[in-house]
Amino acid sequence: MAVERPYRHRTVGDRRLAPETQMMGYGYDPRLSEGAVKCPLFMTSTFVFETAEAGKSFFELAYGLREQKPNEEPGLIYSRLNNPDLQVLEDRLTLWDGAESSLVFATGMAAISTTVLTYLRPGDVIVHNEPVYGGTEFLTERILPEFGISREVWGTYPGAQTLDEAIARAQARGRVGIIFIETPANPTNDLVDIAAAAAKAATMVGPDGRRPLVVVDNTFLGPLWQQPLAVGADLVVYSLTKYVGGHSDLVAGGCLGSEALIAPVRGMRTVLGTISDPHTAWMLLRSLETLKLRMTSSMKNARYVAEFLQEHPKVKTVHYLGFLREGSDAHRIYRAQCKAAGATFSFEIHGGEAEAFRLLNALKIIKLAVSLGGTESLMEHPATMTHSDVPTERATRIGVTPGMVRISVGIEHPEDVIADLRQALDAV
Numbered sequence: 001m002a003v004e005r006p007y008r009h010r011t012v013g014d015r016r017l018a019p020e021t022q023m024m025g026y027g028y029d030p031r032l033s034e035g036a037v038k039c040p041l042f043m044t045s046t047f048v049f050e051t052a053e054a055g056k057s058f059f060e061l062a063y064g065l066r067e068q069k070p071n072e073e074p075g076l077i078y079s080r081l082n083n084p085d086l087q088v089l090e091d092r093l094t095l096w097d098g099a100e101s102s103l104v105f106a107t108g109m110a111a112i113s114t115t116v117l118t119y120l121r122p123g124d125v126i127v128h129n130e131p132v133y134g135g136t137e138f139l140t141e142r143i144l145p146e147f148g149i150s151r152e153v154w155g156t157y158p159g160a161q162t163l164d165e166a167i168a169r170a171q172a173r174g175r176v177g178i179i180f181i182e183t184p185a186n187p188t189n190d191l192v193d194i195a196a197a198a199a200k201a202a203t204m205v206g207p208d209g210r211r212p213l214v215v216v217d218n219t220f221l222g223p224l225w226q227q228p229l230a231v232g233a234d235l236v237v238y239s240l241t242k243y244v245g246g247h248s249d250l251v252a253g254g255c256l257g258s259e260a261l262i263a264p265v266r267g268m269r270t271v272l273g274t275i276s277d278p279h280t281a282w283m284l285l286r287s288l289e290t291l292k293l294r295m296t297s298s299m300k301n302a303r304y305v306a307e308f309l310q311e312h313p314k315v316k317t318v319h320y321l322g323f324l325r326e327g328s329d330a331h332r333i334y335r336a337q338c339k340a341a342g343a344t345f346s347f348e349i350h351g352g353e354a355e356a357f358r359l360l361n362a363l364k365i366i367k368l369a370v371s372l373g374g375t376e377s378l379m380e381h382p383a384t385m386t387h388s389d390v391p392t393e394r395a396t397r398i399g400v401t402p403g404m405v406r407i408s409v410g411i412e413h414p415e416d417v418i419a420d421l422r423q424a425l426d427a428v
C-alpha cells in the first residue's frame with residue numbers, strides 16, 4: 001500500500017533530460033497534493049496510517065526487517081525518518097551527481113559526522129587531506145580520538161607527507177576505514193586526485209573483504225563543476241548551506257552514493273536524529289531550481305574578480321583554479337575532474353594580519369562574513385576565523401598565512417564587486 005510517485009521522468013522521447021530541467025518536477029506527483037504545481041510544505045511530525053497493517057509494513061521496511069518490493073515507495077511514518085519534502089528533495093539531489101540515493105541532514109557537519117560514525121569503529125583510522133574545513137578538522141583531531149578512532153593526514157603543500165605515506169603510517173595502527181578528501185581544499189584550493197585515491201583504496205581489501213571508503217566533500221565545486229562519484233568516489237558529502245542553498249538563509253547537509261552504501265547511513269541518521277526539517281527541505285527545493293543559473297553567474301563573475309586581483313600591485317598571490325600552470329600536477333587533476341573554476345578562492349596580500357584586516361574593514365558592498373556560495377559576495381580571514389583552530393605554525397605550513405583572505409564571489413554585477421575591492425585595497 002506504499003504510495004507510488006511516478007513523476008521521475010529521465011527522458012522525453014529519445015532525449016535524456018538535463019538536471020536543470022528535472023529540478024522543476026522530478027520526484028513530485030501533483031496528484032498527491034490537490035494538483036499543486038509546486039510541492040507543498042508538509043509541516044507535520046507524524047503521518048496517519050490507513051490501517052494498522054500498513055503501519056506495520058512501513059516499519060518493517062524502514063527498520064530493514066524485510067526487503068523493498070519492486071516499485072515500492074517507503075511509507076511515510078514520522079519526520080525523523082522521512083517526510084514528503086525530504087523525499088522529493090533527496091530524489092532531486094541525486095541528479096547532478098548521478099547518484100543512486102541521497103540523504104539530507106540538518107547541517108553539513110551533521111552529514112559528515114553521521115557518515116563517518118556509520119563507517120568507522122574503535123581502532124580504525126581515517127586518512128584525510130589537509131587543510132580541510134574547520135569543523136571536519138575538529139571532528140577528526142579532537143572528537144573521533146575520544147572514540148578510539150585516530151587520523152592520519154596528507155597534503156600537497158611543500159614538505160607534506162603523501163597519501164601513500166599517510167596510509168602506510170595509518171595501517172601500522174589499524175584498519176583504514178575512510179579516505180576522506182576535500183577538494184578543492186578550503187581555503188587554499190589545493191586539488192586532490194580523486195581517481196588516484198579510489199585506485200589506491202581498491203588495492204586495500206582487508207581479510208574481511210572490506211576496503212576503505214573514499215568519501216569526498218564536494219561543497220566547493222559541486223554539484224555542477226565536479227562529480228566525484230563519476231571518477232571513483234564511494235560517497236559524496238555536502239554542506240548544502242553553501243551553493244545548493246545559495247541564499248545564506250539556511251543550514252543543511254547531504255550525503256550521496258549507491259543505495260547499498262547510503263542505507264546504513266540512513267539508519268544512523270534515524271537514530272542520531274540528524275535529518276533536516278520540512279521547511280528547510282522546501283527551501284532547498286526552491287534553491288535547486290536556480291542552482292545552475294546562480295553557479296554559472298558567480299563562476300563567470302569570479303574570473304573577472306580573480307583577473308583584477310592578479311594585476312593589483314598589493315596582491316601577492318591569487319589561489320584561483322583558473323590560473324593553474326599548464327603542465328603542473330594540479331592542472332592535470334583540474335582537467336581530469338573539474339568542469340569550471342567555481343567562485344570561491346583565497347588570495348594573499350603583501351603584509352600580514354594588519355593589512356588583511358584593513359582590507360576587510362574597508363569593504364562597502366562585499367560582506368565581511370564566513371560561509372560561501374550565497375548570492376552575495378562574502379569575504380573573511382581564514383587564519384583568524386574559519387581556521388582559527390589550527391595552530392599558527394601549522395596553519396602557515398599548510399598555506400593559511402596571515403595575509404590571506406578568502407572571497408566567495410556572488411551574483412552581483414562583477415564591476416561593482418571589483419570597484420569595492422579596488423577602493424578597499426587602496427585603504428590597505
Ligand SMILES: *Cc1c(COP(=O)(O)O)cnc(C)c1O
Pocket residue numbers: 107108109110133135182186217219220238239240241242251252253
Ligand atoms: C561549510 C562547510 C562544511 C560544514 O557545513 P555546515 O552546513 O556549516 O555544517 C563542511 N565542508 C565544507 C567544505 C564547508 O565549506
